[in-house]
Amino acid sequence: MKYSALALLRGALAGHRTWTPAWRSPEPKAAYDVVIIGGGGHGLATAYYLAKNHGIRDVAVVERGWLGGGNTGRNTTVVRSNYLYPESARLYDFSLKLYEGLSRELNFNIMLSQRSHVMLAHSRHDLESIARWASAMHMHGIESELLTRAQVGELLPALDLSPAARFPVLGGLRQRRAGTARHDAVAWGYARAADALGVDILQNCEVTGFETGAGGEVTGVETSRGRLRAGRIGIAVAGHSSVLARLAGFRLPVTSYALQAMVTEPLKPRLDTVVISPGTGAYVSQSDKGEIVIGGGLDLFASYAQRGSFAVLQSVVAATLAMFPSFSRLRLLRHWAGIVDVVHDSSPIIGPTPAPGLYINCGWGTGGFKAIPAGGWLLAHALATGRSHELAEPFQLERFTTGRLIDEAAASGIAH
Amino acid sequence: MMQLECPWCGPRDENEFACGGTTHSARPELAASDAEWGEYLFFRDNPKGLHLERWRHTYGCGLWFNVARHTVTHEVLAVYPMTASPPPLG
Numbered sequence: 001m002k003y004s005a006l007a008l009l010r011g012a013l014a015g016h017r018t019w020t021p022a023w024r025s026p027e028p029k030a031a032y033d034v035v036i037i038g039g040g041g042h043g044l045a046t047a048y049y050l051a052k053n054h055g056i057r058d059v060a061v062v063e064r065g066w067l068g069g070g071n072t073g074r075n076t077t078v079v080r081s082n083y084l085y086p087e088s089a090r091l092y093d094f095s096l097k098l099y100e101g102l103s104r105e106l107n108f109n110i111m112l113s114q115r116s117h118v119m120l121a122h123s124r125h126d127l128e129s130i131a132r133w134a135s136a137m138h139m140h141g142i143e144s145e146l147l148t149r150a151q152v153g154e155l156l157p158a159l160d161l162s163p164a165a166r167f168p169v170l171g172g173l174r175q176r177r178a179g180t181a182r183h184d185a186v187a188w189g190y191a192r193a194a195d196a197l198g199v200d201i202l203q204n205c206e207v208t209g210f211e212t213g214a215g216g217e218v219t220g221v222e223t224s225r226g227r228l229r230a231g232r233i234g235i236a237v238a239g240h241s242s243v244l245a246r247l248a249g250f251r252l253p254v255t256s257y258a259l260q261a262m263v264t265e266p267l268k269p270r271l272d273t274v275v276i277s278p279g280t281g282a283y284v285s286q287s288d289k290g291e292i293v294i295g296g297g298l299d300l301f302a303s304y305a306q307r308g309s310f311a312v313l314q315s316v317v318a319a320t321l322a323m324f325p326s327f328s329r330l331r332l333l334r335h336w337a338g339i340v341d342v343v344h345d346s347s348p349i350i351g352p353t354p355a356p357g358l359y360i361n362c363g364w365g366t367g368g369f370k371a372i373p374a375g376g377w378l379l380a381h382a383l384a385t386g387r388s389h390e391l392a393e394p395f396q397l398e399r400f401t402t403g404r405l406i407d408e409a410a411a412s413g414i415a416h
Numbered sequence: 417m418m419q420l421e422c423p424w425c426g427p428r429d430e431n432e433f434a435c436g437g438t439t440h441s442a443r444p445e446l447a448a449s450d451a452e453w454g455e456y457l458f459f460r461d462n463p464k465g466l467h468l469e470r471w472r473h474t475y476g477c478g479l480w481f482n483v484a485r486h487t488v489t490h491e492v493l494a495v496y497p498m499t500a501s502p503p504p505l506g
Binding site: 240242243246251252253254255256300301302303304305309310311315344400401402403 | 417418429430431434435437438450451453454455457458459460461462463464467469471485487488489490
């Protein structure tokens with residue numbers, strides 16, 4: 001069923017009794033060409049691009065819980081491509097460009113809102129950093145603007161601009177094409193489009209082990225819903241990457257941490273950009289529903305708990321109020337955490353693993369949502385061709401042996 | 417707020433401490449290969465369950481010490497000195 005204004009009108013006239021499920025819930029088959037582990041944004045996008053770009057439609061996506069129930073449903077919905085190094089800038093801008101066409105491509109409104117992303121500068125050093133950053137982005141062909149303090153004030157009237165602020169605002173770096181997208185819609189849109197191309201989405205299906213052949217190559221997975229044979233397997237499970245790697249017999253340069261986010265009760269439009277303050281340690285946007293969406297730094301100890309600690313919550317809220325004192329009487333409605341896969345250089349890993357036939361897409365750490373279209377596209381390319389896409393070449397596991405790291409720690413915005 | 421038991425100062429709030437990551441990682445010989453160095457520097461077990469890690473009472477006495485902690489429940493199972501082997505954990 002194609003979604004359109006006309007379809008909506010027809011549905012309304014028929015009392016909304018004509019809508020069909022957006023994807024099937026099939027029984028697992030015994031064998032597939034490709035099995036993808038992880039039914040979040042990255043896994044579903046991988047399945048979609050396998051079918052769409054490479055014509056490989058005999059694909060299963062296996063998900064332990066429900067679609068988009070992990071980090072895809074736990075992020076702060078920010079999309080942007082203001083990265084420092086050329087490898088990352090190319091990668092994230094490729095992702096943002098795919099996002100820009102995604103609603104039309106998937107026939108599913110992902111509610112992309114390119115409302116600008118503003119990074120604040122609080123010191124002379126920050127001003128020099130953002131000037132370097134803006135120049136780097138210019139070299140990568142990605143637009144960005146340096147803002148004066150007055151321009152920041154025009155964009156963000158609710159922001160505390162007083163010189164007496166704990167972290168006085170001196171300027172900012174703006175990316176206009178950045179913004180937010182509806183996170184669940186990204187997962188659902190990819191799921192629906194992949195399903196329409198023949199992909200089987202298997203929910204409540206936990207991988208419990210890998211089957212391997214004589215040469216150590218993967219030949220299938222054992223799951224809570226039976227065995228699935230497949231010669232090529234992709235892993236896109238974010239914070240649980242190390243758990244899957246252990247099942248397959250290798251280790252990753254990954255540590256799992258809890259990353260918190262929270263929303264307040266809804267209020268009238270007050271903030272129409274995404275704003276991040278590395279000085280105070282929080283980033284803030286306002287959702288279409290009116291909630292203030294707040295994120296901050298990691299809980300800096302290894303965790304698989306999907307809940308954040310009060311110590312970090314307290315500092316993130318304090319940071320938000322230092323920026324926006326008028327939010328002080330808002331109540332927090334919800335507060336949650338996702339388990340993120342942090343790598344030493346804050347850059348992803350997309351490519352083959354030590355087990356032949358097994359490919360991985362992980363290490364996005366605190367910034368996986370914005371990378372969903374690119375992550376899916378590149379993992380699909382590796383699974384389909386056995387080779388890394390040009391954009392993914394710098395992001396291989398080997399870099400932790402060669403030392404060719406791409407240290408984007410600064411570009412994660414908050415000092416994690 | 418989570419509390420940790422500093423061996424010197426006693427139980428204190430989590431935000432007085434800094435976690436130093438996995439403990440008991442043995443440094444390879446200087447002649448080690450790039451792969452061995454990479455393994456030592458970057459690759460981790462990152463277990464879902466019991467994790468042996470080092471913590472520092474950064475905003476207190478400054479002491480480094482080892483903690484055995486569960487990464488799902490966050491339960492602290494043991495606190496032991498920096499140079500000691502992990503105690504038996506049932």
